[in-house]
Amino acid sequence: MTTIEDIEPPRQADHVPPDFTVVRTGVTAVEQFRLFAVEHTATLHRIAYLMCGDDHRAHDLTQIALERTFRHWSRVKDGNPFGYARRVLFTARVDGWRRTRREVLRSPDSVLEIQDMAGGSTSPSDVDVVERERLVHALRRLGSGQRRVVVLRYLLDLSETETAAELGISVGTVKSQGARGLARLREHLEKD
Amino acid sequence: MTENHNTWATHLRRVGAGVVPPTPADPHVMAAVAVRRTRVRRAVVAGVSVTGAVAAIAGTAFALGGSAQPPEALPGAAMVSATEAAAVGTVPEGWHVEHLRDLSFALPPEFEGDGPNPPEPGEESWTWSDDRDPDVHRSVHVEVVTPEYAYYDATAGGTRSTPGDGAEEFEVAGAGVATVEDMTEELKAAAGTADGRDAGTPGPDSPRVARIIVHPAGSDARYVIHVNVPADSDDLLDGLRESLRVG
Numbered sequence: 001m002t003t004i005e006d007i008e009p010p011r012q013a014d015h016v017p018p019d020f021t022v023v024r025t026g027v028t029a030v031e032q033f034r035l036f037a038v039e040h041t042a043t044l045h046r047i048a049y050l051m052c053g054d055d056h057r058a059h060d061l062t063q064i065a066l067e068r069t070f071r072h073w074s075r076v077k078d079g080n081p082f083g084y085a086r087r088v089l090f091t092a093r094v095d096g097w098r099r100t101r102r103e104v105l106r107s108p109d110s111v112l113e114i115q116d117m118a119g120g121s122t123s124p125s126d127v128d129v130v131e132r133e134r135l136v137h138a139l140r141r142l143g144s145g146q147r148r149v150v151v152l153r154y155l156l157d158l159s160e161t162e163t164a165a166e167l168g169i170s171v172g173t174v175k176s177q178g179a180r181g182l183a184r185l186r187e188h189l190e191k192d
Numbered sequence: 193m194t195e196n197h198n199t200w201a202t203h204l205r206r207v208g209a210g211v212v213p214p215t216p217a218d219p220h221v222m223a224a225v226a227v228r229r230t231r232v233r234r235a236v237v238a239g240v241s242v243t244g245a246v247a248a249i250a251g252t253a254f255a256l257g258g259s260a261q262p263p264e265a266l267p268g269a270a271m272v273s274a275t276e277a278a279a280v281g282t283v284p285e286g287w288h289v290e291h292l293r294d295l296s297f298a299l300p301p302e303f304e305g306d307g308p309n310p311p312e313p314g315e316e317s318w319t320w321s322d323d324r325d326p327d328v329h330r331s332v333h334v335e336v337v338t339p340e341y342a343y344y345d346a347t348a349g350g351t352r353s354t355p356g357d358g359a360e361e362f363e364v365a366g367a368g369v370a371t372v373e374d375m376t377e378e379l380k381a382a383a384g385t386a387d388g389r390d391a392g393t394p395g396p397d398s399p400r401v402a403r404i405i406v407h408p409a410g411s412d413a414r415y416v417i418h419v420n421v422p423a424d425s426d427d428l429l430d431g432l433r434e435s436l437r438v439g
Contacts, residue, residue: 028324030227037223042216049213058213067226074325132211135204154201155208186200 032077033070040082041066048089050151053140065089087166090148138188146181153178231304231321231331281365281437284427289435292318292334294366294408295415298435299332300428329399330425332432333418355405366438368409374402374429402429408438 027035044065048058065088069081076084139147152163153174160178164171283289287298290305293316303320317335322328358376361369373379379401404417415438421428 030323033227034220034223037226038219041219041222045213045217046211050208050211055214059215059217062217063222063225066222067229070223070226071230128207128210131207135207136211154204157205182197182201182204185204 029073029077033073036069036077036081037066040085043082044085044089047086047151047156050136050139050155051090051147053136061089083166090152090167134189138185141188142181142184146177146184149174149177150181150185154182227323231323232319282434284431284435287431287435290318290320290334292316292415293336293413294438295334295336295406296435296437297334297417297432299432303330303332328422329420330422330428331418331420332428333420334415335417336413336415338413356403359405362433364406364436364438366409367406367436368411369407370404370436372402372404372429372433375400379403399423400425400429404433404436406436406438 041062045058045062048061048065049055052058052061065085068088069076069085072084073081139150142150148167149163152158152166153160158166160171160174163178164174167174169177281296283298284300286301288301288303289296289298291297299320300322302322302324304323305318305320317333319331319333321332322330355371356373356376356378358378359371359373361371364370399420400423402419404415404419406415406417407413408415417432419429419432
C-alpha cells in the first residue's frame, strides 16, 4: 500500500500559480518555505475544506501538508512544491476521513437553517452562500474516490490526465468516477 | 458530453470557486509550526535512535553503579573538582550561551532551540538545531537524568549515562567527571541504525555523532549531550566542549 512517505514530487510543473516561483537567492530553506506558505496556505486550506467539509479538519490537513512539504523541501522546492503539498493533502485526507466520517458529517438541518435564513430575502449574496453550503454538504455525501475526482476535475479544473496523475489512477477511472460523482452530486443538490 | 452536462459543470465550478473555509488560516503561524515540528521530529529520530541502541547496557550500568554514590572517574583517570579545573567555559565569538538546569554551554548562532521535549529520554531535555538546509542534519540534544528518572532502566529504552568504550575524559568546570565519545563504534552503529542502514555499517554520508556526559561534582544528576553534525564538522564539537560549565 502506498503511504504518504512514498509520494514522489510531481514530475510536471503544472498548476503552479504564475505569481510564485522558487528562486535561489541565498535565502535559507526555512525562509523559502515561509514564502511558499504565505503564498499557498489559503489555497491549500480551501482545497482541504472542499475535500472534508469541516473547518477544523481542513485546518489540520493544511498543517500536515505544510509540514510534510517542508520535510521534503530540498526535493520539491525546485519542482512543484504546491503540487506536492496538494498531493499530500489528498492522500492524508483519505485515512482521516475513513476514521471520522460520521463525526464530521453535519446534519442536513444546518443547511436547511441557512436556506430558511435566506428564504425571506433573495439577494444574490444570500443565494450564493446557500449554494456554497449546499455544495459542501453534497460533496461530503460522495464516496472518497468520487469526491477526490470531482474536486480535482471539476472544482479545481484539472484535466483528466492531470487528475489521473495526481491521484495515481487511470484516466478511465477518472472518467467513470467523475461521471458517477457528478451525477450523484447533482442528485443530492437537487434533492436538497 | 452534453451541453447540459457542460452547463452543469460550469455552474458547479462557479459555485465551488466561492467556497472558503469559515476560519481563515494564518500562513505565518502554520509555517512556523511546520518548521518547528520538523525540527523536533528530526531531533527525536536521531536522538532516540542513538540512546535506544545502547539502552540495554545503560540500565544495567546505572543499576550497578548505585544511585546514591558520587560519580566515579573512569579507570586510570583522576577526579577533577571544580576548583581544580582549568579555565574552561570559553564561549567562541558569536556563539550564544544556553542553559539546562546547572549546565551552561554555547552554540553557534545558527542553532535555534526547539523547546523542551517532554517525550524525550531524560527528566528534562532540549534540542537545538540548524535547519538552514533541511538535508543536512545538525542538532545538539541535551538531557538531564537522575536516579529518580522513571524510565531509567533497560526495559524502557532509557538513557545511557555511563561512558562507553572509547570515551575520553576532559575537564569541565564544576563537573566531577566529563567524558566525550566521538564516532566510537557504538555510536556509529547506532547512527547506522538511525539512518535505516544495518547497524554498524554507516554509509559515506553518515553524520558525525558524538556523546558528551557530564557528571556534576557532588550530585547524582548526569547531563547527556548528543551531537549530530555532518562528518566534516569539527568546530561545533570542539567549541561546545570548551564552553561547558556546571553551576
